[in-house]
Amino acid sequence: MPEFWVEKRVVIAPTPRDLADAVARRFIARVVKRTERGKVVHVSLTGGSMGGAVLAAAASDARIAQIDWSLVHFWWSDERFVARESSDRNDKQSREALLDSLPVPRENLHFAPASDDTDADLDAAAESYARELSRFGIPDRPWPAFDVCFLGVGPDAHIASLFPDRPEIQVTDRAVVPVRDSPKPPPERITMTRPVINSSKRVWLVIAGADKAAALGLALAGASYESVPAAGAKGTQRTVFFVDDAAAAEVPPELIDREY
Template sequence: MHHPPNPLLLYSFPSDDLPRALADFVLKAQKESIEKKGRFTIALSGGSLPKQLKELINDPTVKWDKWQVFYADERVVPLDHPDSNHNLCKSKLFQHVPIPPANIHHIDPVLLDDIEELADAYEKELIREFAQKDSARFPVFDLILLGLGEDGHTCSLFPGHELITESDRWVAYLEDSPKPPPKRITLTFPVLNHASRIAFVAAGAGKADVLPLVLDNPEERKLPASLVKPAHPGQLYWFVDDAASVNVAFSKTPFKL
């Protein structure tokens, strides 16, 4: 049984309870961000994450008109393609809530045939939202929600890939993803690690083996998920279900915001 370093903001729940706890966490981040600067900037991943956000759909405290949504990574496919993270988030969340379409920042489908220009255009979309309002070298998201791959990847940042060392670009592209589809764009580690809050969301027995490796990862292994280390100490959270955390020993204290 793996014992993670302490303190670790890792919360484990029965699978049915995970979405409510995650929603409460998102709502707290939303409230603090809107009170501070009048908007809430969030980056979302695909995979199983969107369905974990289902508790937000009927929650009257969500200020959808204040949300500015980006994607932590995206597959270079049409917006209505089954592999599209935007399509997944739309079907599981956004089509059920009154968020203004202009507040959802997706890739430009006109540029699918030129991946370099596509990535540049998405970076410019980030610049429009952040550079005029914030003075940081990199955008500072209020919250980034990340998934965890069984190989330890997060976003489209894969073990052993050259993008792990990218230090300048906000948005990078790859044409050789080890998981299909091969063409993707992704936020880079500097962007991830400048976020005010990052929360990993991992559910299911398929994550049970990789989770302890990520939580206590030797530098030489360089699992991408373990390279997420926010510049704001104490602002990295893990929301997992009990099936995913079965190989992790930690004190299961009550979840409190």
């Protein structure tokens, strides 16, 4: 019998659109709650179709007008090392979906280096992003504790740019690493490592589509994170898999949270 991680919650919505709306509502509620108390909020965003869909849904939430966006910092768990305005950039997708419409100070948008930056180099880009994270580090680690870390999950169960059975997934002594010859194009990327992701207060994995069902099932069954990176994603307070009906085909009923 597989051993399930009971601390992981699974929340199901009928369709990808319903899923994006549900996650967006929770996200905005979380930011409102923190900023109303004058707390600084660090958020790690992700790319992919659902990453963009959640932000687009958030853009239509009337509560964004009551948020003090000077308290909110945005990061990306991984980035494609391509030109700054390339459509492959995760940050470009995020800007178009939501960020460009918000009064977020430029210094609160922590973009990873691009391939067309001056003296661009993949290794230097990873080191530069790690230094930026360290500017907001907390006493026991050189990076912030994200209030929410969004992650997508690929059909191969990768998260960020941590792919199965590759050395990046095993790195624990650095915050950011370069990725070369990525199994998924574009080939060059930088990615946060597991220690950074797993120090987040809340890890929210947003998954839609029948092609993700097997990966989700393995992640919930406690598979090895080296071969199933999504299985190793875990927040310090909450780990929630937000999924649509199609992706939930292999979710054990006892793991479904119908109240969260």
